[in-house]
Amino acid sequence: PGSEYVWNSDSFAAVDPKKATKLLGLFEPSHMQFEADRTASGNKEPSLADMTTKAIQLLSKSRKGYVLMVEAGRIDHAHHGGNARRALQDTVALNQALKAAMDSVDLKDTLIVVTSDHSHTLTISGYPERGNPILGVVASPIGKPTLAKDGKAYTTLGYANGPGAVSAAERPDPAKEDTEALNYRQQVLVGLSSETHGGDDVVARAAGPKAHLFKGTIEQNTIFHIMRAALGW
Numbered sequence: 352p353g354s355e356y357v358w359n360s361d362s363f364a365a366v367d368p369k370k371a372t373k374l375l376g377l378f379e380p381s382h383m384q385f386e387a388d389r390t391a392s393g394n395k396e397p398s399l400a401d402m403t404t405k406a407i408q409l410l411s412k413s414r415k416g417y418v419l420m421v422e423a424g425r426i427d428h429a430h431h432g433g434n435a436r437r438a439l440q441d442t443v444a445l446n447q448a449l450k451a452a453m454d455s456v457d458l459k460d461t462l463i464v465v466t467s468d469h470s471h472t473l474t475i476s477g478y479p480e481r482g483n484p485i486l487g488v489v490a491s492p493i494g495k496p497t498l499a500k501d502g503k504a505y506t507t508l509g510y511a512n513g514p515g516a517v518s519a520a521e522r523p524d525p526a527k528e529d530t531e532a533l534n535y536r537q538q539v540l541v542g543l544s545s546e547t548h549g550g551d552d553v554v555a556r557a558a559g560p561k562a563h564l565f566k567g568t569i570e571q572n573t574i575f576h577i578m579r580a581a582l583g584w
Contacts, residue, residue: 353372354371354372354373355371355374355375356377357376358377359378359395360395360396360397363397363401363405364397366405368405368409368412371409372409373409374406374409376402378395378396382424382428383396383425384396385428385437385440385441386398386399386425386443386444387436387440387441388437398444398448399421399423399445399447399448400444400447400448400450402421403419403421403448403451403452404455406421407419407452407455407456408455411455411456416582418578418582421448421452423441423444423448425437426438426441426445426467427471429441430473430546431513431545431546432513432514432536432545432546433510433513433514433536433546434534435508435510436486436532436535437533439485449463449465456559458558459560460559460560461559461560462557462558462559462560462561462578462581463558464555464556464557464565464574464577464578465554465556465557469549469553470548470549470550470551470552470553471510471547471548471549472510472511472513472546472548472549473508473509474509474510475508476489476508476509477505477507478491479507480493484531485507486507486508486530486531487507487531488504488505488507496526503522503523503524503525503526504525505525506525506530506537506538508537509537510539510540511540511541512539512541512542512543512546512547513536513543513545513546513547514542514543514545514546515536515538516538516543522538525538552568555569555574557577559581561580561581564577564580565577
């Protein structure tokens with residue numbers, strides 16, 4: 352009693368968090384859509400920000416407090432596909448979800464932590480002039496592509512490996528392609544069916560109780576202990 356099951360954005364929006372005790376939303380047979388595809392299909396799925404807000408509304412009714420994990424998992428999938436455009440749009444969606452969370456809680460008694468479990472082989476290369484599109488080719492000044500040794504342009508963003516490898520003897524000139532297109536894959540050095548994770552340190556940022564402990568370089572297990580202390584355990 353009091354539980355709700357939803358499978359699209361309309362039924363999700365209709366749930367009254369004051370009346371519902373539990374909420375299960377299953378919107379796809381497998382993974383949810385990328386943010387770029389979700390908005391293009393008419394918003395049949397709620398956004399990550401919408402789900403974050405409603406989850407907090409439901410959980411905040413508990414006087415004992417709560418732990419909520421929000422995962423923007425499709426950022427990872429877009430990187431594995433060598434598709435920086437979708438990865439960046441899902442990163443923006445994560446940022447919007449973070450804003451929704453910060454607008455929904457009192458940071459005097461709620462710790463918010465944002466981090467990731469690993470990096471990818473995405474790189475930012477070259478010297479594009481300020482204002483040059485991040486998904487475009489390196490240009491300085493804007494409109495005049497910087498050329499590599501083979502006389503062709505190269506994009507600011509690239510991957511060390513993944514499905515964007517060039518099979519022809521000569522690589523295509525990205526200046527002659529729409530590098531900002533939704534399905535464009537950045538050129539890569541080593542061809543693989545799926546791009547791999549990287550070994551970089553990842554960012555951990557926090558706000559609220561014990562947030563001051565997130566500083567410098569820390570081991571990932573330290574995050575657990577900081578959260579444990581913030582919960583008063």
